[in-house]
Amino acid sequence: MSRLFRAVIMGPPGSGKGTISERIARGFGLQHLSSGDFLRENIASNTEAGVLAKTYIEKGLLVPDHVMTRLLLPRLEEMTCHSWLLDGFPRTLAQAEALNSSCELDLVISLNIPLETLKERLSHRWIHQASGRVYNMCFNPPRVQGVDDITGEPLIQQDDDKPEALVARLRHYKDVAKPVIDVYKAKGILHTFSDTDTDRIWPYISSLLSAKIPTDIADAQRASTH
Ligand SMILES: Nc1nc2c(ncn2[C@@H]2O[C@H](COP(=O)(O)OP(=O)(O)OP(=O)(O)O)[C@@H](O)[C@H]2O)c(=O)[nH]1
Ligand SMILES: Nc1ccn([C@@H]2O[C@H](COP(=O)(O)OP(=O)(O)O)[C@@H](O)[C@H]2O)c(=O)n1
Numbered sequence: 001m002s003r004l005f006r007a008v009i010m011g012p013p014g015s016g017k018g019t020i021s022e023r024i025a026r027g028f029g030l031q032h033l034s035s036g037d038f039l040r041e042n043i044a045s046n047t048e049a050g051v052l053a054k055t056y057i058e059k060g061l062l063v064p065d066h067v068m069t070r071l072l073l074p075r076l077e078e079m080t081c082h083s084w085l086l087d088g089f090p091r092t093l094a095q096a097e098a099l100n101s102s103c104e105l106d107l108v109i110s111l112n113i114p115l116e117t118l119k120e121r122l123s124h125r126w127i128h129q130a131s132g133r134v135y136n137m138c139f140n141p142p143r144v145q146g147v148d149d150i151t152g153e154p155l156i157q158q159d160d161d162k163p164e165a166l167v168a169r170l171r172h173y174k175d176v177a178k179p180v181i182d183v184y185k186a187k188g189i190l191h192t193f194s195d196t197d198t199d200r201i202w203p204y205i206s207s208l209l210s211a212k213i214p215t216d217i218a219d220a221q222r223a224s225t226h
Helices: 017-028 033-044 048-057 065-078 095-100 115-123 161-186 198-212 215-225
Strands: 008-009 030-033 084-087 107-111 125-128 135-136 190-193
Touching: 008 017, 008 161, 017 030, 017 033, 017 084, 017 095, 017 107, 017 198, 017 215, 030 033, 030 065, 033 048, 033 065, 033 084, 065 084, 065 095, 095 161, 107 161, 107 198, 115 125, 115 161, 161 190
Parallel strands: 008 084, 008 107, 030 084, 107 190
Antiparallel strands: 125 135
């Protein structure tokens, strides 16, 4: 069984993690693991962790480290035959240390996007809550305004996407993400991308992954996902 490829994508709210993760999943066959989606699934199915996490998310707070690691690490340890890309975890140094004690990462992508760009993007972001599908009225609009392309159900805008909520979330992100970025920089596996346009960043990320993911793993992943 070929070795697995394990990567993390980091970035502030609205930086394009979800958008780029979908492209990486499609192009390289990595399983996109979104910690936000995983939390929403747990909240929707009323699990003990979901009920607890909801009390923090509703207040725009980060879910405590021990709850996140207890939720995510067993899931990652189960993934013994599929390479993955983790989105939205780790967010804190404690989460990064817990992850590092559980598995060896091959690559960390960090998106460094200007505040004005984040504000602009999130003001136009619409989400189909049930599936987590993300639209943007300027970048990738739904076929019919206000409704999900697949289900036809209504799209919503998240409260914490509003500009006034974003500044606080961004400051908090920078405070907690810096030590995590420093850890991965020290490990020599951090790759940072800065631009205002995902389509301009994508070719660089794509060539980085083509260079880093051994062909036997990429072929095996693509074969297993088709
Ligand atoms: N105009 C524009 N919008 C973009 C670009 N890239 C992504 N978006 C949109 O910007 C919004 C944020 O992108 P996401 O992929 O959701 O970003 P994220 O980092 O996953 O955001 P969080 O889930 O809040 O952490 C979405 O509505 C995207 O469709 C871009 O290059 N230009
Ligand atoms: N490691 C994590 C990931 C998500 N979360 C919480 O889950 C919410 C949704 O995560 P998300 O990744 O979909 O959204 P963003 O906060 O990235 O915009 C976050 O706003 C946090 O409140 C967390 O507390 N810790």
